Amino acid sequence: MDTMRWEDDALVLLDQTKLPAVVEYISCRDCDSVAGAIRSLQVRGAPAIGAAAAYGLVLGVRQAQPENRTEFLAAAEETARFLAATRPTAVNLAWALNRLLTRLRASDAADPQELTALLLAEAHAICGEDVAANKRMGNFGRELVPPGARILTHCNAGALATAGYGTALGVIRAAQEAGKHVSVYADETRPLLQGARLTAWEMVQEGIPVTVITDNMAGYLMARGMVDLVIVGADRIAANGDVANKIGTYGVAVLAKEHGLPFYVAAPVSTIDLSLDSGADIPIEERAPEEVTHLAGRPVAAPGVRVWNPAFDVTPARLVTAIITDRGVARPPYRESLKRL
Numbered sequence: 641m642d643t644m645r646w647e648d649d650a651l652v653l654l655d656q657t658k659l660p661a662v663v664e665y666i667s668c669r670d671c672d673s674v675a676g677a678i679r680s681l682q683v684r685g686a687p688a689i690g691a692a693a694a695y696g697l698v699l700g701v702r703q704a705q706p707e708n709r710t711e712f713l714a715a716a717e718e719t720a721r722f723l724a725a726t727r728p729t730a731v732n733l734a735w736a737l738n739r740l741l742t743r744l745r746a747s748d749a750a751d752p753q754e755l756t757a758l759l760l761a762e763a764h765a766i767c768g769e770d771v772a773a774n775k776r777m778g779n780f781g782r783e784l785v786p787p788g789a790r791i792l793t794h795c796n797a798g799a800l801a802t803a804g805y806g807t808a809l810g811v812i813r814a815a816q817e818a819g820k821h822v823s824v825y826a827d828e829t830r831p832l833l834q835g836a837r838l839t840a841w842e843m844v845q846e847g848i849p850v851t852v853i854t855d856n857m858a859g860y861l862m863a864r865g866m867v868d869l870v871i872v873g874a875d876r877i878a879a880n881g882d883v884a885n886k887i888g889t890y891g892v893a894v895l896a897k898e899h900g901l902p903f904y905v906a907a908p909v910s911t912i913d914l915s916l917d918s919g920a921d922i923p924i925e926e927r928a929p930e931e932v933t934h935l936a937g938r939p940v941a942a943p944g945v946r947v948w949n950p951a952f953d954v955t956p957a958r959l960v961t962a963i964i965t966d967r968g969v970a971r972p973p974y975r976e977s978l979k980r981l
């Protein structure tokens with residue numbers, strides 16, 4: 641199942657808000673459609689929104705119809721700023737846009753059509769490299785997974801969160817492919833249920849046994865000795881190894897520590913932001929109250945309540961056993977090990 645593909649000069653996205661009940665693709669022919677898809681989580685997951693934004697930049701510059709290199713560069717920079725503002729936490733969004741702008745500035749081409757082709761080629765490269773990186777990450781990570789491991793994961797860091805194969809779920813896929821016969825516990829992951837709706841769906845498609853639990857069951861599951869390790873994804877990793885990931889990840893990490901379980905983070909190096917000293921510097925997206933007060937469009941909270949809805953939290957490095965990347969496994973002290981990747 642493709643998360644996204646470029647077809648007939650449009651970005652075709654699997655609408656993840658409709659999964660698992662409906663498998664439906666949307667065709668984005670302009671930058672606003674891509675921005676809307678990122679904001680509404682029709683496409684989501686750090687690497688996936690980076691790749692989608694790259695294609696959104698191509699669409700946006702084309703819409704501007706620049707007549708020369710100067711106009712092209714100006715349109716590209718304005719479009720990149722617009723797309724970068726859609727979701728602040730996942731560093732892959734800014735990383736992908738900056739990669740295209742850097743490629744553009746390094747080129748001496750002047751013809752707008754040639755420059756557009758160059759940006760599109762870079763967007764394609766980001767997608768292709770992401771799948772290859774996830775498979776390398778899977779190979780590094782599967783060495784940490786014992787045969788028969790019962791793995792808890794949170795949210796969705798799978799093929800749907802990337803250009804394919806997945807990060808945390810990529811490690812799980814690689815372990816399964818290596819004959820380790822793993823099983824998965826998927827936190828449903830309130831409020832948008834990426835675990836129940838997306839991770840469980842991916843695991844069922846793969847034939848990997850998956851049990852959905854509500855987020856508040858993770859502690860008791862561990863206390864009953866039913867979990868061997870935890871693997872999650874990441875949206876941004878600071879220089880000291882603090883990890884921003886879906887809200888609820890921090891609680892899972894504390895529980896894993898309490899129960900003496902390995903807590904692994906799987907992320908490509910494009911998710912590591914060495915410009916940020918610690919997790920305190922990571923911008924945390926806050927989302928609409930309705931995501932908490934409503935479920936499938938029906939109210940589940942009393943009218944008039946206040947809501948706090950941070951989409952991510954920060955897990956301190958001291959709770960992270962290892963960071964599995966496409967360039968190897970980093971272990972504490974992360975300030976040194978992340979720089980060596």
Ligand SMILES: CSC[C@H]1O[C@H](OP(=O)(O)O)[C@H](O)[C@@H]1O
Binds near residue numbers: 797798807886887951
């Ligand atoms: C492989 S990155 C996946 C990462 O992104 C998710 O957030 P969202 O669904 O809001 O885009 C979640 O934090 C996952 O771990």
